[in-house]
Amino acid sequence: MEQSLSKLKPVIMLLNRVPPSLSLLAAIYSCCLGWKSGPPFVADKYGRFILHKSNTSGFCERKTKVPSMDLWSVPSDDVLADLPVDPIRTNYVRKVKNCIFSLVYPTPFMTNTHLVAVSGDVLDVLDLDISVVNEEGFLHFVSGGKTDPVFIPLAHRYGGHQFSVWAGQLGDGRAHLVGAYINRYGERWELQLKGSGKTPYSRNGDGRAVLRSSIREFLCSEAMHFLGIPTSRAASIVVSDDAIWRDQFYNGNFRKERGAVVLRVAKSWFRIGSLEILTHSGEYDLLRILVEFIIKEHFPSISIADPSRVLEFFSRVVHQTANLIALWMSVGFTHGVCNTDNFSLLSITIDYGPFGFMEDYDADYVPNTSDDEGRYRIGNQANVGMFNMNKLLQALNPLMDSRQKQLASHVIKGFPDLYYQRFKELFSVKFGFLGETEQDFAIIALFLSLLEDTRADFTMTFRDLSEITEEQLLHLSIPQEYWALHIVSQHKNFPKWVHLYLQRLKRNTDDTDSKRRERMSNSNPRYVLRNWMAESAVLKAERNDFSEVRLLLNTLRQPFRKQKIAEMAGYSKHAPAWARDLKVSCSS
Numbered sequence: 001m002e003q004s005l006s007k008l009k010p011v012i013m014l015l016n017r018v019p020p021s022l023s024l025l026a027a028i029y030s031c032c033l034g035w036k037s038g039p040p041f042v043a044d045k046y047g048r049f050i051l052h053k054s055n056t057s058g059f060c061e062r063k064t065k066v067p068s069m070d071l072w073s074v075p076s077d078d079v080l081a082d083l084p085v086d087p088i089r090t091n092y093v094r095k096v097k098n099c100i101f102s103l104v105y106p107t108p109f110m111t112n113t114h115l116v117a118v119s120g121d122v123l124d125v126l127d128l129d130i131s132v133v134n135e136e137g138f139l140h141f142v143s144g145g146k147t148d149p150v151f152i153p154l155a156h157r158y159g160g161h162q163f164s165v166w167a168g169q170l171g172d173g174r175a176h177l178v179g180a181y182i183n184r185y186g187e188r189w190e191l192q193l194k195g196s197g198k199t200p201y202s203r204n205g206d207g208r209a210v211l212r213s214s215i216r217e218f219l220c221s222e223a224m225h226f227l228g229i230p231t232s233r234a235a236s237i238v239v240s241d242d243a244i245w246r247d248q249f250y251n252g253n254f255r256k257e258r259g260a261v262v263l264r265v266a267k268s269w270f271r272i273g274s275l276e277i278l279t280h281s282g283e284y285d286l287l288r289i290l291v292e293f294i295i296k297e298h299f300p301s302i303s304i305a306d307p308s309r310v311l312e313f314f315s316r317v318v319h320q321t322a323n324l325i326a327l328w329m330s331v332g333f334t335h336g337v338c339n340t341d342n343f344s345l346l347s348i349t350i351d352y353g354p355f356g357f358m359e360d361y362d363a364d365y366v367p368n369t370s371d372d373e374g375r376y377r378i379g380n381q382a383n384v385g386m387f388n389m390n391k392l393l394q395a396l397n398p399l400m401d402s403r404q405k406q407l408a409s410h411v412i413k414g415f416p417d418l419y420y421q422r423f424k425e426l427f428s429v430k431f432g433f434l435g436e437t438e439q440d441f442a443i444i445a446l447f448l449s450l451l452e453d454t455r456a457d458f459t460m461t462f463r464d465l466s467e468i469t470e471e472q473l474l475h476l477s478i479p480q481e482y483w484a485l486h487i488v489s490q491h492k493n494f495p496k497w498v499h500l501y502l503q504r505l506k507r508n509t510d511d512t513d514s515k516r517r518e519r520m521s522n523s524n525p526r527y528v529l530r531n532w533m534a535e536s537a538v539l540k541a542e543r544n545d546f547s548e549v550r551l552l553l554n555t556l557r558q559p560f561r562k563q564k565i566a567e568m569a570g571y572s573k574h575a576p577a578w579a580r581d582l583k584v585s586c587s588s
């Protein structure tokens with residue numbers, strides 16, 4: 001079945017490329033191909049040709065991975081097809097109304113493309129054997145050169161509050177949703193290309209993404225996943241020789257760069273801005289349709305018959321967003337651009353841009369040099385999360401009665417408590433505490449104040465604390481190999497803190513020092529994607545040496561395990577001198 005259906009791919013592709021009015025031609029075409037009982041595909045309500053439902057099962061119900069792209073396809077009748085799409089099929093920049101998506105194809109690169117790296121883990125999620133990366137069909141698919149014929153690519157219409165100001169229509173200006181795949185575990189994953197050309201939402205942009213920002217997104221998505229933080233994933237990154245001009249630091253110095261495409265994968269790409277745009281433009285019917293859709297597909301434990309389902313949905317997003325930001329803080333991750341269009345309704349980390357992992361401890365750390373006021377500094381992420389929840393509530397307002405609105409405002413008021421509770425839990429784990437005592441938060445807070453005063457490295461201080469023995473701590477002899485903790489140990493209050501900490505560890509009943517160290521080493525990473533590491537990989541990749549991108553991917557897949565090659569590369573060390581003043585901007 002799969003073999004014969006794969007032969008249909010080019011036919012359906014061709015049919016979908018022609019305007020809907022040419023459906024008659026399609027019928028003639030199908031007769032020529034000799035389908036006596038009519039073609040095995042039908043036109044859907046938007047004039048798209050899709051396979052008959054009875055024919056699509058072989059495409060997704062598989063038990064094993066596939067060795068070839070010819071045997072792999074996304075279903076044509078994905079649930080997203082039930083959401084309204086823009087009737088205008090011509091691809092030009094405009095204000096789009098009364099729809100959730102626009103149908104638009106990626107623009108292939110004009111030059112050759114090269115595979116920079118792939119995540120075997122994400123290919124596995126997509127049931128693809130790693131051997132497919134050697135196929136031309138794979139390169140075409142992941143670079144936007146040839147989409148799967150049974151799925152018409154979609155660009156999503158959304159808006160957003162950027163730096164607290166309503167920005168109006170934004171949307172997928174350089175991204176195309178190219179399929180939704182149901183894997184062998186029954187999980188549904190949405191595949192999106194980023195950097196794949198203009199859409200109706202491109203505004204003044206060129207629809208492209210450059211290599212440096214694509215490498216950062218590719219690596220960080222995977223790194224976050226392996227740190228245990230909800231995130232979109234990245235399957236692959238390709239680079240072309242197409243020239244893309246960027247003024248990286250907005251100082252008038254335009255530089256010729258190269259266009260790249262990342263294949264991103266997530267359970268859903270809907271954001272707060274997906275709902276905001278509908279409320280702002282008074283499209284309340286559509287707002288209800290989309291909210292009901294999201295609840296049904298992504299919050300199945302909320303009953304669709306529950307009259308308070310929208311309130312319940314809101315409450316879940318508030319909880320999960322507080323959880324997400326606490327998780328970010330637990331690894332020093334700073335998103336950089338926490339606009340409502342970059343905040344997922346599934347509370348996963350999305351849209352990696354000028355992010356940064358805090359190195360020297362600093363609550364005012366701002367990775368994005370374009371963020372002059374430091375709105376998105378690390379220490380303000382929870383506040384911004386709450387701001388964004390208020391914007392989500394405003395977007396949902398038309399769907400709630402006055403009692404529900406009142407309850408929703410109570411939910412928002414609970415955000416700080418939810419956040420602090422989770423923060424405390426996560427940091428208790430980082431310190432190796434078992435159970436809970438009243439002094440825990442004081443011990444955590446005192447230690448963070450020592451870090452702040454000494455500006456010690458956040459990641460490595462916790463890692464050193466995970467590796468050092470209680471005996472060494474007791475004698476206040478911190479060897480130089482624990483370089484970050486060594487810096488903290490110079491603080492005059494370090495002995496006081498050690499005393500409190502060791503007393504607290506004694507209250508971990510049934511514990512041993514080796515168990516504590518093992519537990520802490522499994523929750524305090526040794527490797528995070530420091531900006532200098534990403535930059536080093538980018539500089540090499542710009543010279544067509546992709547080895548460090550791949551090395552970093554390999555390293556960051558196992559962030560809690562000490563790795564010889566990563567140690568040799570200095571990934572658990574301070575930034576080297578050349579990288580001390582590195583900057584990242586919004587330019588991408």
Ligand code: AMP
Nearest residue numbers: 170171172173174202205206207208351
């Ligand atoms: P971002 O800062 O990447 O989250 O993007 C914010 C908005 O700008 C989104 O609507 C993007 O699709 C759009 N955008 C960013 N860069 C480009 C580009 N080069 N071409 C078209 N749209 C873009």
Ligand code: MG
Nearest residue numbers: 341342350351
């Ligand atoms: Mg974005």
